[in-house]
Amino acid sequence: MIPIANILQPLIDAAEAVITFLHDDVGFGWGLAIVGLTFITRMVILPLSLKQIRSMRHLQQHAPELKKLQEKYKGDKERLQREMMAFYKENQINPLASCWPLLLQLPVFLALYQLLNSDDFKADILAAPPAGFLFVDNLTEKATGVELAVLIILFIATQMGAGLVMSSRVQDRNQRLIMFGLPLIFAPFVANFPAGLAVYWISTNLWTLGQQWVVMHFWPPPDPKQAKEEVVAAKPPPSPPRKRKRRA
Template sequence: MTMPIASLFTDIPEAIIVFFHDTLGLGWGLAIVALTFVVRLAILPISLKQIRSMRAMQELQPHIKAIQTKHKDDKQRQQQEMMRFYKENEINPLASCLPLLLQLPVFLSLYYMLKGDSFQMDVMNDPPEGFLFINSLIEPPEGTTVTVVLIVLFIVTQLAAGLAMSMRGQGLEGPQRFIIFGLPFLFAPFVASFEAGLSVYWISTNLWTFGQQQLVYKMMGPMKKPTEEEIEAAKPPPPPPRKKKKKSGRQR
Protein backbone atom coordinates (compact mmCIF):
# COMPACT_ATOMS: atom_id res chain seq x y z
CA MET A 1 0.00 0.00 0.00
CA THR A 2 1.20 3.49 -0.80
CA MET A 3 1.69 5.70 2.24
CA PRO A 4 -0.74 8.66 2.58
CA ILE A 5 2.11 11.20 2.37
CA ALA A 6 3.53 9.44 -0.65
CA SER A 7 0.11 9.51 -2.33
CA LEU A 8 0.28 13.31 -2.27
CA PHE A 9 3.46 13.07 -4.32
CA THR A 10 1.83 10.86 -6.94
CA ASP A 11 -1.27 12.95 -7.67
CA ILE A 12 0.16 15.48 -10.14
CA PRO A 13 2.48 13.13 -12.10
CA GLU A 14 -0.26 10.49 -12.25
CA ALA A 15 -2.78 13.07 -13.49
CA ILE A 16 -0.36 14.17 -16.22
CA ILE A 17 0.38 10.60 -17.29
CA VAL A 18 -3.30 9.63 -17.30
CA PHE A 19 -4.09 12.76 -19.36
CA PHE A 20 -1.55 11.83 -22.01
CA HIS A 21 -2.79 8.22 -22.05
CA ASP A 22 -6.56 8.67 -21.82
CA THR A 23 -7.04 12.01 -23.57
CA LEU A 24 -4.25 12.01 -26.16
CA GLY A 25 -4.13 8.25 -26.63
CA LEU A 26 -0.44 7.72 -25.89
CA GLY A 27 0.83 4.41 -24.56
CA TRP A 28 1.99 4.34 -20.96
CA GLY A 29 5.65 4.38 -21.97
CA LEU A 30 5.19 7.42 -24.20
CA ALA A 31 3.10 9.03 -21.45
CA ILE A 32 6.09 8.74 -19.09
CA VAL A 33 8.32 10.29 -21.78
CA ALA A 34 5.78 13.10 -22.17
CA LEU A 35 5.82 13.63 -18.39
CA THR A 36 9.59 14.01 -18.64
CA PHE A 37 9.22 16.74 -21.25
CA VAL A 38 6.60 18.57 -19.17
CA VAL A 39 8.91 18.55 -16.14
CA ARG A 40 11.91 19.71 -18.16
CA LEU A 41 9.91 22.52 -19.74
CA ALA A 42 8.74 23.61 -16.28
CA ILE A 43 12.30 23.91 -14.98
CA LEU A 44 13.72 25.29 -18.24
CA PRO A 45 14.29 28.84 -16.86
CA ILE A 46 16.34 27.39 -13.98
CA SER A 47 18.25 25.13 -16.38
CA LEU A 48 19.15 28.10 -18.60
CA LYS A 49 20.35 30.04 -15.57
CA GLN A 50 22.47 27.04 -14.59
CA ILE A 51 24.01 26.88 -18.07
CA ARG A 52 24.93 30.57 -17.96
CA SER A 53 26.45 30.14 -14.51
CA MET A 54 28.59 27.18 -15.61
CA ARG A 55 29.63 29.05 -18.74
CA ALA A 56 30.75 32.01 -16.63
CA MET A 57 32.74 29.74 -14.31
CA GLN A 58 34.55 28.15 -17.23
CA GLU A 59 35.38 31.52 -18.78
CA LEU A 60 36.80 32.65 -15.43
CA GLN A 61 38.86 29.49 -14.86
CA PRO A 62 42.23 31.34 -15.04
CA HIS A 63 41.18 33.59 -12.15
CA ILE A 64 39.83 30.63 -10.16
CA LYS A 65 43.05 28.67 -10.70
CA ALA A 66 45.06 31.70 -9.63
CA ILE A 67 43.16 31.95 -6.34
CA GLN A 68 43.61 28.22 -5.71
CA THR A 69 47.34 28.46 -6.42
CA LYS A 70 47.85 31.59 -4.34
CA HIS A 71 46.18 30.13 -1.25
CA LYS A 72 47.01 26.45 -1.75
CA ASP A 73 48.52 26.23 1.73
CA ASP A 74 45.58 27.95 3.45
CA LYS A 75 42.35 26.14 2.55
CA GLN A 76 40.18 28.36 4.74
CA ARG A 77 41.52 31.53 3.11
CA GLN A 78 41.18 29.89 -0.30
CA GLN A 79 37.51 29.13 0.38
CA GLN A 80 36.87 32.69 1.56
CA GLU A 81 38.52 34.18 -1.53
CA MET A 82 36.60 31.81 -3.81
CA MET A 83 33.27 32.77 -2.26
CA ARG A 84 34.15 36.45 -2.55
CA PHE A 85 35.10 35.94 -6.20
CA TYR A 86 31.83 34.12 -6.92
CA LYS A 87 29.84 36.89 -5.26
CA GLU A 88 31.63 39.67 -7.16
CA ASN A 89 31.02 37.91 -10.48
CA GLU A 90 27.43 36.83 -9.60
CA ILE A 91 28.20 33.12 -9.96
CA ASN A 92 26.39 30.39 -8.05
CA PRO A 93 28.66 27.30 -7.90
CA LEU A 94 25.69 25.17 -6.79
CA ALA A 95 23.51 26.16 -9.75
CA SER A 96 24.39 22.96 -11.63
CA CYS A 97 22.68 20.90 -8.91
CA LEU A 98 19.32 22.70 -8.99
CA PRO A 99 17.76 21.01 -12.07
CA LEU A 100 18.67 17.59 -10.65
CA LEU A 101 17.31 18.42 -7.19
CA LEU A 102 14.06 19.75 -8.65
CA GLN A 103 13.54 16.48 -10.51
CA LEU A 104 13.96 14.28 -7.44
CA PRO A 105 10.38 14.87 -6.15
CA VAL A 106 9.04 13.90 -9.58
CA PHE A 107 11.25 10.81 -9.61
CA LEU A 108 9.96 9.80 -6.17
CA SER A 109 6.40 10.52 -7.31
CA LEU A 110 6.82 8.23 -10.29
CA TYR A 111 8.36 5.56 -8.06
CA TYR A 112 5.40 5.55 -5.66
CA MET A 113 2.92 5.79 -8.51
CA LEU A 114 4.33 2.76 -10.34
CA LYS A 115 4.25 0.76 -7.10
CA GLY A 116 0.81 2.01 -6.07
CA ASP A 117 -2.07 -0.47 -6.02
CA SER A 118 -4.51 1.93 -7.68
CA PHE A 119 -2.22 2.57 -10.64
CA GLN A 120 -1.33 -1.08 -11.09
CA MET A 121 -4.92 -2.34 -10.79
CA ASP A 122 -7.03 0.44 -12.29
CA VAL A 123 -4.75 2.06 -14.83
CA MET A 124 -2.36 -0.56 -16.20
CA ASN A 125 -3.59 -3.36 -18.45
CA ASP A 126 -3.43 -7.02 -17.53
CA PRO A 127 -0.80 -8.16 -18.43
CA PRO A 128 0.95 -4.83 -17.76
CA GLU A 129 1.70 -2.84 -20.89
CA GLY A 130 5.33 -2.64 -21.92
CA PHE A 131 7.33 -0.11 -23.93
CA LEU A 132 9.65 -0.88 -26.85
CA PHE A 133 11.70 -3.89 -25.66
CA ILE A 134 10.49 -3.61 -22.02
CA ASN A 135 7.83 -6.14 -21.04
CA SER A 136 6.39 -4.26 -18.06
CA LEU A 137 6.81 -0.70 -16.82
CA ILE A 138 5.66 -1.47 -13.28
CA GLU A 139 8.15 -4.28 -12.65
CA PRO A 140 11.96 -4.51 -12.71
CA PRO A 141 13.37 -5.42 -16.15
CA GLU A 142 13.04 -9.11 -16.98
CA GLY A 143 15.84 -11.10 -18.57
CA THR A 144 19.57 -10.47 -18.80
CA THR A 145 19.43 -8.86 -22.25
CA VAL A 146 16.78 -6.29 -21.33
CA THR A 147 18.54 -5.49 -18.04
CA VAL A 148 21.94 -5.02 -19.69
CA VAL A 149 20.49 -2.86 -22.48
CA LEU A 150 18.72 -0.62 -19.96
CA ILE A 151 21.86 -0.27 -17.82
CA VAL A 152 23.99 0.57 -20.87
CA LEU A 153 21.43 3.11 -22.10
CA PHE A 154 21.30 4.69 -18.65
CA ILE A 155 25.10 4.95 -18.30
CA VAL A 156 25.69 6.21 -21.85
CA THR A 157 22.93 8.84 -21.75
CA GLN A 158 23.93 9.95 -18.24
CA LEU A 159 27.57 10.36 -19.29
CA ALA A 160 26.55 12.19 -22.47
CA ALA A 161 24.28 14.53 -20.51
CA GLY A 162 26.92 15.15 -17.86
CA LEU A 163 29.65 15.88 -20.39
CA ALA A 164 27.32 18.18 -22.31
CA MET A 165 26.54 20.07 -19.10
CA SER A 166 30.25 20.50 -18.39
CA MET A 167 31.01 21.61 -21.96
CA ARG A 168 32.78 18.34 -22.84
CA GLY A 169 34.71 18.11 -19.61
CA GLN A 170 36.50 21.45 -19.66
CA GLY A 171 37.58 22.72 -16.26
CA LEU A 172 36.11 19.92 -14.19
CA GLU A 173 36.96 19.93 -10.50
CA GLY A 174 37.05 16.86 -8.26
CA PRO A 175 33.40 16.82 -7.07
CA GLN A 176 32.08 17.69 -10.55
CA ARG A 177 34.21 14.97 -12.12
CA PHE A 178 32.84 12.41 -9.66
CA ILE A 179 29.23 13.46 -10.29
CA ILE A 180 29.65 13.18 -14.07
CA PHE A 181 31.80 10.04 -14.30
CA GLY A 182 31.08 8.25 -11.02
CA LEU A 183 27.36 8.56 -10.31
CA PRO A 184 26.17 6.80 -13.51
CA PHE A 185 28.04 3.64 -12.48
CA LEU A 186 26.99 4.06 -8.84
CA PHE A 187 23.29 4.19 -9.77
CA ALA A 188 23.47 1.54 -12.51
CA PRO A 189 22.58 -1.39 -10.18
CA PHE A 190 19.31 0.36 -9.25
CA VAL A 191 18.24 0.15 -12.90
CA ALA A 192 18.11 -3.62 -12.54
CA SER A 193 16.10 -3.59 -9.31
CA PHE A 194 13.68 -0.65 -9.74
CA GLU A 195 10.55 -0.52 -11.89
CA ALA A 196 11.43 -0.16 -15.58
CA GLY A 197 9.23 2.93 -15.89
CA LEU A 198 11.77 4.82 -13.76
CA SER A 199 14.52 3.96 -16.24
CA VAL A 200 12.34 5.23 -19.08
CA TYR A 201 11.93 8.54 -17.24
CA TRP A 202 15.62 8.96 -16.41
CA ILE A 203 16.90 7.97 -19.85
CA SER A 204 14.40 10.40 -21.38
CA THR A 205 15.55 13.25 -19.13
CA ASN A 206 19.19 12.46 -20.00
CA LEU A 207 18.40 12.69 -23.71
CA TRP A 208 16.57 15.98 -23.10
CA THR A 209 19.56 17.35 -21.18
CA PHE A 210 21.98 16.39 -23.94
CA GLY A 211 19.85 17.96 -26.67
CA GLN A 212 19.16 21.06 -24.59
CA GLN A 213 22.84 21.67 -23.88
CA GLN A 214 23.84 21.24 -27.52
CA LEU A 215 21.15 23.67 -28.68
CA VAL A 216 21.84 26.30 -26.02
CA TYR A 217 25.62 26.20 -26.50
CA LYS A 218 25.14 26.57 -30.25
CA MET A 219 22.94 29.62 -29.68
CA MET A 220 25.42 31.11 -27.18
CA GLY A 221 28.32 30.73 -29.60
CA PRO A 222 31.89 29.66 -28.81
CA MET A 223 33.14 30.18 -25.30
CA LYS A 224 35.19 33.32 -24.79
CA LYS A 225 38.85 32.44 -24.38
CA PRO A 226 40.89 34.58 -21.99
CA THR A 227 43.51 36.82 -23.55
CA GLU A 228 47.18 36.56 -22.63
CA GLU A 229 46.83 39.79 -20.64
CA GLU A 230 43.94 38.32 -18.64
CA ILE A 231 45.89 35.12 -17.99
CA GLU A 232 48.92 37.09 -16.81
CA ALA A 233 46.74 39.34 -14.65
CA ALA A 234 45.15 36.29 -13.04
CA LYS A 235 48.47 34.79 -12.02
CA PRO A 236 49.37 35.28 -8.36
CA PRO A 237 52.19 37.72 -7.69
CA PRO A 238 55.61 36.18 -7.00
CA PRO A 239 56.52 35.78 -3.34
CA PRO A 240 58.57 38.64 -1.88
CA PRO A 241 62.32 37.99 -1.69
CA ARG A 242 63.54 36.68 1.60
CA LYS A 243 65.50 39.11 3.67
CA LYS A 244 68.93 37.95 4.70
CA LYS A 245 69.38 37.74 8.41
CA LYS A 246 72.03 40.09 9.68
CA LYS A 247 74.73 38.48 11.71
CA SER A 248 74.86 39.73 15.23
CA GLY A 249 77.97 41.66 16.12
CA ARG A 250 78.23 40.19 19.56
CA GLN A 251 81.59 38.84 20.48
CA ARG A 252 82.53 36.56 23.28
Protein backbone atom coordinates in the same frame (compact mmCIF):
# COMPACT_ATOMS: atom_id res chain seq x y z
CA MET B 1 7.51 10.29 11.47
CA ILE B 2 5.44 11.26 8.39
CA PRO B 3 5.80 8.68 5.56
CA ILE B 4 7.43 10.07 2.44
CA ALA B 5 4.38 9.04 0.40
CA ASN B 6 2.20 11.42 2.44
CA ILE B 7 4.62 14.30 1.89
CA LEU B 8 4.75 13.64 -1.84
CA GLN B 9 1.03 12.90 -2.23
CA PRO B 10 0.21 16.17 -4.08
CA LEU B 11 3.06 15.47 -6.51
CA ILE B 12 2.01 11.82 -6.86
CA ASP B 13 -1.53 12.94 -7.70
CA ALA B 14 -0.19 15.46 -10.23
CA ALA B 15 2.03 12.84 -11.91
CA GLU B 16 -0.90 10.41 -12.07
CA ALA B 17 -3.15 13.10 -13.55
CA VAL B 18 -0.61 13.94 -16.28
CA ILE B 19 0.08 10.30 -17.19
CA THR B 20 -3.63 9.40 -17.17
CA PHE B 21 -4.48 12.44 -19.32
CA LEU B 22 -1.79 11.57 -21.87
CA HIS B 23 -2.99 7.96 -21.94
CA ASP B 24 -6.78 8.38 -21.86
CA ASP B 25 -7.30 11.70 -23.65
CA VAL B 26 -4.27 12.08 -25.92
CA GLY B 27 -4.04 8.38 -26.78
CA PHE B 28 -0.47 7.71 -25.70
CA GLY B 29 0.57 4.30 -24.44
CA TRP B 30 1.60 4.10 -20.78
CA GLY B 31 5.30 4.17 -21.63
CA LEU B 32 4.94 7.13 -23.96
CA ALA B 33 2.87 8.87 -21.27
CA ILE B 34 5.82 8.52 -18.87
CA VAL B 35 8.08 10.01 -21.55
CA GLY B 36 5.56 12.85 -21.87
CA LEU B 37 5.66 13.42 -18.10
CA THR B 38 9.44 13.60 -18.33
CA PHE B 39 9.42 16.24 -21.06
CA ILE B 40 6.73 18.29 -19.30
CA THR B 41 8.82 18.24 -16.12
CA ARG B 42 11.92 19.37 -18.02
CA MET B 43 9.98 22.17 -19.74
CA VAL B 44 8.72 23.41 -16.37
CA ILE B 45 12.26 23.65 -14.96
CA LEU B 46 13.77 24.91 -18.24
CA PRO B 47 14.01 28.55 -17.03
CA LEU B 48 15.99 27.35 -14.03
CA SER B 49 18.19 25.22 -16.29
CA LEU B 50 18.96 28.25 -18.46
CA LYS B 51 19.79 30.24 -15.34
CA GLN B 52 22.14 27.42 -14.30
CA ILE B 53 23.85 27.53 -17.71
CA ARG B 54 24.36 31.30 -17.45
CA SER B 55 25.85 30.83 -13.98
CA MET B 56 28.21 28.13 -15.29
CA ARG B 57 29.34 30.35 -18.16
CA HIS B 58 29.98 33.18 -15.71
CA LEU B 59 31.99 30.82 -13.51
CA GLN B 60 34.00 29.55 -16.51
CA GLN B 61 34.75 33.11 -17.54
CA HIS B 62 36.33 33.79 -14.15
CA ALA B 63 38.13 30.42 -13.97
CA PRO B 64 41.63 31.97 -14.42
CA GLU B 65 41.08 34.25 -11.42
CA LEU B 66 39.80 31.38 -9.30
CA LYS B 67 42.86 29.33 -10.22
CA LYS B 68 45.11 32.17 -9.08
CA LEU B 69 43.29 32.30 -5.75
CA GLN B 70 43.70 28.54 -5.30
CA GLU B 71 47.43 28.77 -6.01
CA LYS B 72 47.87 31.80 -3.77
CA TYR B 73 46.15 30.29 -0.72
CA LYS B 74 46.71 26.57 -1.32
CA GLY B 75 48.43 26.26 2.07
CA ASP B 76 45.59 27.94 3.99
CA LYS B 77 42.23 26.24 3.38
CA GLU B 78 40.24 28.55 5.67
CA ARG B 79 41.63 31.68 4.03
CA LEU B 80 41.04 30.16 0.57
CA GLN B 81 37.41 29.45 1.45
CA ARG B 82 36.87 33.01 2.69
CA GLU B 83 38.53 34.52 -0.37
CA MET B 84 36.52 32.34 -2.76
CA MET B 85 33.23 33.19 -1.06
CA ALA B 86 34.12 36.88 -1.25
CA PHE B 87 35.03 36.42 -4.92
CA TYR B 88 31.70 34.69 -5.65
CA LYS B 89 29.80 37.48 -3.92
CA GLU B 90 31.75 40.24 -5.68
CA ASN B 91 31.18 38.70 -9.12
CA GLN B 92 27.59 37.54 -8.43
CA ILE B 93 28.42 33.86 -8.93
CA ASN B 94 26.27 31.15 -7.37
CA PRO B 95 28.34 27.92 -7.23
CA LEU B 96 25.25 25.92 -6.19
CA ALA B 97 23.12 26.98 -9.17
CA SER B 98 23.99 23.80 -11.10
CA CYS B 99 22.41 21.61 -8.40
CA TRP B 100 18.87 22.99 -8.55
CA PRO B 101 17.61 21.40 -11.81
CA LEU B 102 18.71 17.96 -10.60
CA LEU B 103 17.30 18.48 -7.09
CA LEU B 104 13.94 19.59 -8.48
CA GLN B 105 13.70 16.39 -10.53
CA LEU B 106 14.26 14.20 -7.47
CA PRO B 107 10.74 14.70 -5.98
CA VAL B 108 9.21 13.84 -9.39
CA PHE B 109 11.35 10.69 -9.53
CA LEU B 110 10.23 9.68 -6.02
CA ALA B 111 6.60 10.49 -6.81
CA LEU B 112 6.72 8.32 -9.93
CA TYR B 113 8.32 5.53 -7.89
CA GLN B 114 5.45 5.66 -5.39
CA LEU B 115 2.91 5.78 -8.21
CA LEU B 116 4.34 2.77 -10.06
CA ASN B 117 4.28 0.80 -6.80
CA SER B 118 0.66 1.74 -6.10
CA ASP B 119 -1.74 -1.20 -6.38
CA ASP B 120 -4.48 1.04 -7.80
CA PHE B 121 -2.23 2.41 -10.54
CA LYS B 122 -0.93 -1.07 -11.36
CA ALA B 123 -4.54 -2.19 -11.75
CA ASP B 124 -5.26 0.76 -14.08
CA ILE B 125 -2.28 -0.12 -16.28
CA LEU B 126 -3.16 -3.81 -16.43
CA ALA B 127 -6.82 -2.98 -17.14
CA ALA B 128 -5.88 -0.81 -20.14
CA PRO B 129 -3.09 -2.65 -21.98
CA PRO B 130 -0.47 -2.52 -23.23
CA ALA B 131 1.26 -2.38 -19.86
CA GLY B 132 4.67 -2.32 -21.54
CA PHE B 133 6.66 0.00 -23.75
CA LEU B 134 8.81 -0.98 -26.73
CA PHE B 135 10.76 -4.03 -25.49
CA VAL B 136 9.58 -3.72 -21.83
CA ASP B 137 6.68 -6.04 -20.94
CA ASN B 138 5.49 -4.40 -17.70
CA LEU B 139 6.43 -0.87 -16.63
CA THR B 140 5.36 -1.43 -13.02
CA GLU B 141 7.67 -4.40 -12.42
CA LYS B 142 11.46 -4.67 -12.21
CA ALA B 143 13.10 -5.51 -15.51
CA THR B 144 14.99 -8.79 -15.79
CA GLY B 145 17.13 -10.61 -18.31
CA VAL B 146 17.47 -9.01 -21.73
CA GLU B 147 15.09 -6.16 -20.81
CA LEU B 148 17.29 -5.19 -17.86
CA ALA B 149 20.49 -5.42 -19.91
CA VAL B 150 19.07 -3.16 -22.64
CA LEU B 151 17.78 -0.62 -20.10
CA ILE B 152 21.17 -0.47 -18.37
CA ILE B 153 22.96 -0.04 -21.72
CA LEU B 154 20.55 2.76 -22.73
CA PHE B 155 20.93 4.44 -19.34
CA ILE B 156 24.74 4.40 -19.51
CA ALA B 157 24.80 5.44 -23.18
CA THR B 158 22.46 8.42 -22.74
CA GLN B 159 24.14 9.55 -19.52
CA MET B 160 27.60 9.34 -21.06
CA GLY B 161 26.34 10.99 -24.24
CA ALA B 162 25.33 14.08 -22.29
CA GLY B 163 28.70 14.05 -20.54
CA LEU B 164 30.52 13.66 -23.85
CA VAL B 165 28.85 16.76 -25.27
CA MET B 166 29.89 18.74 -22.19
CA SER B 167 33.41 17.34 -21.99
CA SER B 168 34.64 18.82 -25.27
CA ARG B 169 35.66 21.97 -23.41
CA VAL B 170 36.22 20.47 -19.95
CA GLN B 171 39.93 20.45 -19.19
CA ASP B 172 39.95 19.15 -15.61
CA ARG B 173 40.71 15.43 -15.41
CA ASN B 174 38.65 14.95 -12.22
CA GLN B 175 35.58 16.49 -13.85
CA ARG B 176 35.93 14.11 -16.80
CA LEU B 177 36.17 11.13 -14.43
CA ILE B 178 33.00 12.25 -12.64
CA MET B 179 31.12 12.73 -15.92
CA PHE B 180 31.89 9.23 -17.16
CA GLY B 181 32.10 7.45 -13.81
CA LEU B 182 28.71 8.39 -12.35
CA PRO B 183 26.68 6.46 -14.97
CA LEU B 184 28.56 3.27 -14.10
CA ILE B 185 27.94 3.85 -10.38
CA PHE B 186 24.19 4.45 -10.78
CA ALA B 187 23.55 1.79 -13.44
CA PRO B 188 22.95 -1.05 -10.92
CA PHE B 189 20.06 0.95 -9.41
CA VAL B 190 18.13 0.36 -12.65
CA ALA B 191 17.75 -3.27 -11.59
CA ASN B 192 16.11 -2.34 -8.28
CA PHE B 193 13.35 -0.02 -9.55
CA PRO B 194 10.25 -0.54 -11.72
CA ALA B 195 11.06 -0.44 -15.43
CA GLY B 196 8.92 2.70 -15.79
CA LEU B 197 11.45 4.62 -13.70
CA ALA B 198 14.24 3.55 -16.05
CA VAL B 199 12.13 4.83 -18.97
CA TYR B 200 11.74 8.14 -17.13
CA TRP B 201 15.47 8.49 -16.43
CA ILE B 202 16.53 7.51 -19.95
CA SER B 203 14.04 10.06 -21.30
CA THR B 204 15.42 12.82 -19.08
CA ASN B 205 18.94 11.86 -20.20
CA LEU B 206 17.85 12.23 -23.83
CA TRP B 207 16.41 15.67 -23.03
CA THR B 208 19.67 16.63 -21.30
CA LEU B 209 21.66 15.34 -24.29
CA GLY B 210 19.63 17.46 -26.70
CA GLN B 211 19.72 20.49 -24.42
CA GLN B 212 23.49 20.27 -23.99
CA TRP B 213 24.00 19.92 -27.74
CA VAL B 214 21.94 23.05 -28.42
CA VAL B 215 23.74 24.98 -25.67
CA MET B 216 27.22 23.89 -26.80
CA HIS B 217 26.37 24.65 -30.44
CA PHE B 218 24.77 28.07 -29.98
CA TRP B 219 26.30 29.16 -26.66
CA PRO B 220 29.74 27.52 -26.35
CA PRO B 221 31.75 28.05 -23.17
CA PRO B 222 34.64 30.52 -23.38
CA ASP B 223 38.04 29.17 -24.32
CA PRO B 224 40.33 29.26 -21.23
CA LYS B 225 42.82 31.58 -22.99
CA GLN B 226 40.05 33.81 -24.27
CA ALA B 227 38.42 33.91 -20.83
CA LYS B 228 41.72 34.98 -19.31
CA GLU B 229 42.11 37.76 -21.88
CA GLU B 230 38.54 38.94 -21.27
CA VAL B 231 39.09 39.05 -17.52
CA VAL B 232 42.30 41.02 -17.95
CA ALA B 233 40.63 43.38 -20.42
CA ALA B 234 37.72 43.92 -18.04
CA LYS B 235 40.01 45.19 -15.30
CA PRO B 236 40.61 48.94 -15.32
CA PRO B 237 44.12 49.90 -16.46
CA PRO B 238 46.48 51.05 -13.73
CA SER B 239 46.52 54.80 -13.28
CA PRO B 240 49.72 56.47 -14.54
CA PRO B 241 52.20 57.58 -11.87
CA ARG B 242 51.82 61.16 -10.81
CA LYS B 243 54.65 63.42 -11.83
CA ARG B 244 56.37 65.21 -9.04
CA LYS B 245 56.73 68.92 -9.38
CA ARG B 246 60.28 70.12 -9.38
CA ARG B 247 61.16 72.63 -6.78
CA ALA B 248 62.42 75.93 -8.06
